[in-house]
Amino acid sequence: MTPDTSPVVVPHGGSFGLTGTIGNPTAAPIQTDVWVGVIYLGTFYQLWLFNNIPLNPGQYISAHMNQSVPNYAPAGTYIYRAYCGDRPTNVKCDSFSFNFTVTGARVDGGADDWTLEGGFNSVDMPTDYALVGCYPNPFNATTTITYALPSAGNVNLDVYNLAGQRVATLVNGYNDAGQHNIVWDGSGYSSGIYFYRLTAGDFTQTKRMTLLK
Structure with a gap:
């Protein structure tokens, strides 16, 4: 997380x-x-949670955001902190933070x-x-199949x-748009070549994978 300007100084109701x-x-x-939040007086307050963001090997994505600060936020120094990992278990793989200051000034008609x-x-x-592929391939005994839906x-x-x-x-049912990862456990199947086929509307694509034991 990188602020557009530094230092970050925001009035009440600003952004x-x-x-x-x-x-x-x-x-x-x-x-x-x-998950993203603010730390004020030593306490972390979670503000936002982005669930299950899919990432292919070597893939990096960026997003520009605009954070509003409400009129009721006390003046003072805050830490804006973001974590990635598994939120339900609170297992973190990385984090980043920066400080911002809320001044005593107030924006008329600002954020509430x-x-x-x-x-x-x-x-x-x-x-x-797209049927993106599976990894690993060859595999023993599980592989993750990735596909994308517009x-x-x-x-x-x-x-x-x-x-x-x-x-x-x-998979046999309704899926939201986006990228999806599905694990196939081949431990109960014989070694050999298999084909996996994705069908979505008029789209069909088939790819090959090899199960080794």
Whole structure:
């Protein structure tokens, strides 16, 4: 999280801009939560939570945001802090923070709550259907299949063997737009080549994966 200007000084009811960047430096697709809040007088107050942001290997995304400071916020020094990780278990993989100061001045008709414009859930929405791939491949005994949907709708994701027989259905139902990661556990299947097929509306794509034991 990087503020547009430094130092950040805001009147009651004012706002400040910032840019947040998250990335996946690993070789496997991941999903991460990002939660953002302020620390005032030593206490953390969570303001925002972005759930299950999907990131492909080596992918980095940025979002510009505008944070409003309400009229009722006491004057003083605050810390604006963001974490990424798993929010339900409070396991953090990284964090970043910067200070900002709320002055005694007041903006007429200014914000009456901590409101945020922009965010990670509104960036990098897929523009095309895609069966991105699976990782690892070859694998033993689980792999993560990643696909992207530019719009919400019914989706089927099936696994077939070399004989063309469907051996598993991983997804069969409505999905929101965005990127999705599905784990296939092949521990109960024989070693060999399998095909996974995504069907969404008129879109169909098939790719190959290899299960090794």
